[in-house]
Amino acid sequence: LDEAYRIVAMIPSAEEYLALNLSVGWRKTSDRLAIEKALSNSTICLCALQGDRIVAFVRVIGDGSITFYIQDLIVIPECQRKGIGRKLMQAVMDFIKTNAAPVAYVGLMAAVNVEGFYRPWGFTRRSDDRPGMDMVLRREE
Ligand SMILES: CC(C)(COP(=O)(O)OP(=O)(O)OC[C@H]1O[C@@H](n2cnc3c(N)ncnc32)[C@H](O)[C@@H]1OP(=O)(O)O)[C@@H](O)C(=O)NCCC(=O)NCCS
Numbered sequence: 001l002d003e004a005y006r007i008v009a010m011i012p013s014a015e016e017y018l019a020l021n022l023s024v025g026w027r028k029t030s031d032r033l034a035i036e037k038a039l040s041n042s043t044i045c046l047c048a049l050q051g052d053r054i055v056a057f058v059r060v061i062g063d064g065s066i067t068f069y070i071q072d073l074i075v076i077p078e079c080q081r082k083g084i085g086r087k088l089m090q091a092v093m094d095f096i097k098t099n100a101a102p103v104a105y106v107g108l109m110a111a112v113n114v115e116g117f118y119r120p121w122g123f124t125r126r127s128d129d130r131p132g133m134d135m136v137l138r139r140e141e
Helices: 014-023 032-040 084-099 112-121
Strands: 006-009 044-050 053-062 067-075 105-108
Touching (some): 006 084, 014 032, 014 067, 053 084, 067 084
Parallel strands (some): 067 105
Antiparallel strands (some): 006 044, 044 053, 053 067
């Protein structure tokens, strides 16, 4: 069955993580050790596997109790729009609900055209008086 896949809690290799990011046009550091540290410090990594090939990925970062951020949700282009992203998101939300304190914060950064994808789980856009802020820190080598 070509469509069959399973969702497993698994840390991908740095190469697999980079290939997933590259497949959706996201540039990431290619520092292997930095990626391995980042993935192993995550609250959980979930992969959708077709055979032994990772076709989708998501991880949760945070304190594992009252703060959770959903990070790096990626479905490889050839597998998009087949329900895999929704299944993976559902698995992530199940994990968070199982592990969260009675009141917990769940955040994520959405691209403007992907906002609608997250709404079914109750995510709403932050208001203008609660702006999200960020930066990219670059240490010159
Ligand atoms: C966005 C992404 C994770 C969605 O996963 P997917 O497997 O393609 O989506 P699904 O097939 O599970 O779609 C689930 C539902 O969300 C909707 N949806 C999918 N992509 C959407 C998008 N970009 N915007 C709005 N709704 C979307 C689908 O229409 C579907 O609803 P329906 O069943 O009523 O039609 C995936 O397309 C992806 O990895 N994109 C590139 C990377 C990215 O943008 N990641 C998100 C970071 S913010």
